Amino acid sequence: MGRSPCCxxxxxxxxxxxxxxxxxxxxxxRAHGEGCWRSLPKAAGLLRCGKSCRLRWINYLRPxxxxxxxxxxxxxxxxxxHSLLGNKWSLIAGRLPGRTDNEIKNYWNTHIRRKLLNRGIxxxxxxxxxxxxxxxxxxxxxxxxxxxxxxxxxxxxNNKEEKEKKTIGFACKEEILHRQVQEERCPDLNxxxxxxxxxxxxxxxxxxxxxxKTGGRSELCFACSLGLQNSKDCSCSINTIGGSSSASSTCxxxxxLKSGVLDYRSLEMK
DNA sequence: AAGATTGACAACCGCAGCGCC
DNA sequence: GGGCGCTGCGGTTGTCAATCT
Numbered sequence: 074m075g076r077s078p079c080c081x082x083x084x085x086x087x088x089x090x091x092x093x094x095x096x097x098x099x100x101x102x103r104a105h106g107e108g109c110w111r112s113l114p115k116a117a118g119l120l121r122c123g124k125s126c127r128l129r130w131i132n133y134l135r136p137x138x139x140x141x142x143x144x145x146x147x148x149x150x151x152x153x154x155h156s157l158l159g160n161k162w163s164l165i166a167g168r169l170p171g172r173t174d175n176e177i178k179n180y181w182n183t184h185i186r187r188k189l190l191n192r193g194i195x196x197x198x199x200x201x202x203x204x205x206x207x208x209x210x211x212x213x214x215x216x217x218x219x220x221x222x223x224x225x226x227x228x229x230x231n232n233k234e235e236k237e238k239k240t241i242g243f244a245c246k247e248e249i250l251h252r253q254v255q256e257e258r259c260p261d262l263n264x265x266x267x268x269x270x271x272x273x274x275x276x277x278x279x280x281x282x283x284x285x286k287t288g289g290r291s292e293l294c295f296a297c298s299l300g301l302q303n304s305k306d307c308s309c310s311i312n313t314i315g316g317s318s319s320a321s322s323t324c325x326x327x328x329x330l331k332s333g334v335l336d337y338r339s340l341e342m343k
Numbered sequence: 344a345a346g347a348t349t350g351a352c353a354a355c356c357g358c359a360g361c362g363c364c
Numbered sequence: 365g366g367g368c369g370c371t372g373c374g375g376t377t378g379t380c381a382a383t384c385t
Contacts, residue, residue, distance in 0.1 A: 087354085088355095125354075125355075132353080132354085160374065174374080175353080179351075179353080184351090
């Protein structure tokens, strides 16, 4: 097929950004706003590709960024989120205001990995390093969780679902296992994780403890189940455009953003 | 003091998803 | 429905400073 390159590499700068380039980028975005990264460099008079401009802005120049060291609370929150989400740095960053996915990814690789290893915890599986192989393998499997139960009946031949199975999703059996693992790991951690299949209300699958209590509401999309009910990814029927309050309030509260369950300052870690 | 090694983090690369035509 | 372009994401690399030998 052959996609055109994102920029004319021969005429673009690479490497570290200069103060002047930063100033130009900031001035342009202040005047015109974010977006249209491909045409931005030319319009702003920068010899950079749009991708580079976007990265520079998002990771270092955005005014709402919180620079400086990570706090102990942030450390522990990252660990908890990583145990749930894996290397979904953008999702993790979304729970840490002022932090970027790149920053968190780097911090994880340089600090937290070592910290967990020092604690005798495998940073990939969040299980003890001396865990028997079978248990470790089980935990590793849990990091790749799927919609299998929710979708196999109706969507056996759905390629998209197959892809989701390979990436991230939640299966009923595996979800329960995941929750059990989570509880073992962090017995004091209450993330109010409520996951259910996307718009498969007639299938009694993926029932969390909370759902058992409430009768198992399950009409929400995957985005909603991740607490992204107002995101562009939300496709569930209850999240209508215009966002009636009843619709959005019906969505689950992954990680307790709305309910405040995930007030990490109140979380205790051993 | 100088070279080697390690650590931290900024930046790049390639791919996938999505929307538009 | 399929091609194309844009954007965002995650993995990897590059660079520089600090530390070690």
